[in-house]
Amino acid sequence: MKSWMIVGLLACPAMAHAAELEFRAAGSLKTAMSEVIGQYQQQVDVDINAQFAPSGLLRKRIEQGEQVDLYASANMKHPNTLHAANQAGPVVEFAGNNLCALAQQSVEVDSNNLLAVMLNQKIRLGTSTPKADPAGDYAWQLFNRAESVQQGAEAALQSKALQLTGGENSAKPPKGRNPYGWVMGEQQADLFLTYCTNAVLAQKEVPSLKIIKVPSELAVGATYGLTLVNDYHKEAAGLAMFILSSQGQAILAKYGFETRAE
Structure with a gap:
């Protein structure tokens, strides 16, 4: 990771307090970041309270005053909004992802006919x-x-899309279940657009599901941003640096995320 990015990440004030480190991250990071945190805690004696949820809802909680030290978002917009409001430091890109389609076994779909389906x-x-x-x-x-x-595809897709996950009022899956594996396992949709990393986890729970690569003309990439929230725990910078390190990046890559070379 370039040195200017590291300096920028540490630009907001730290607070030396003894409470556990409060880490909030996008739900799509849960499996990978749980391993990252475990590896970090083998090296540093620190209590970490990690919570995973949709990035926009996490940003709203921070804006409303929830004490958070380190925030990892599935886009750059939400942490940059906190930075612009002087609630957090500069934002560093730390991983990438892509959209895939999850399909029920009965749906005849591949990359070539995905839009038509x-x-x-x-x-x-x-x-x-x-x-x-x-x-x-x-x-x-x-x-x-x-x-x-x-022509007309955008309006048609927006009007028919079932917003089944990620909202404040979305139905919650049983504890321990992948939200997308649960939604598809419960037959709530025939096709579901989600991150490719989520699709892999969902397929592990529901092996009959098919993962469809989005064709290049429709492909959308996701960029993940990391920021230290003002008055962060003294060890939060260390965790941020570990996420950006070769060891942290290797763990993210193992779960299918695109990572940034140092």
């Missing part, structure tokens, strides 16, 4: 909730790209 009125298309969850925002970006392929 999504537009089929008989197909229930699931997404996360825009604004609350960046995965929903990225789905809407895909809909926008679809407009350049087929």
Whole structure:
């Protein structure tokens, strides 16, 4: 990681307090970051309270005064908004992801006909909730790209999309279940747009699900941002640096995230 990025990340004030480190991260990071935290705690004696949820809802909680030390978002917009409001330091890009489609076994779909299948009125298309969850925002970006392929596609996809996850009022899966594996296992959608990393985890729970690569003309990439929130725990910078280190990046890469070379 370039030195200017490291200096920028540490630009907001730290607070030397004894409470546990409060870490908030996008739900799509849960499995990978849980391992990152475990590895870090083998090296540093620090209590970490990690909570995972849609990035937009986490940002709202920080804006409303929740004590958070380190925030990892599935987009750059939410942490940059906190930085612009002087609530957090500069934002560093630390990982990337892409959208894939999860499909029920009965749906005849591949990359070549994905758009036609999504537009089929008989197909229930699931997404996360825009604004609350960046995965929903990225789905809407895909809909926008679809407009350049087929006129009227954007409005049609927006109107039929079932916003099943990531919102404040979205149904919660049973404890320990992958939200997308649960939604698809419960037959709430025929096709669901989510991060490719989420799709892999969902397929592990529901092996019958198919993962469809989004064709290049529709492809949307996700950029993940990391920031230290003002008055952060003294060890939060250490955890941030570990996430950016070769060891932290290797763990993220193992779970399918695109990582940034040092």
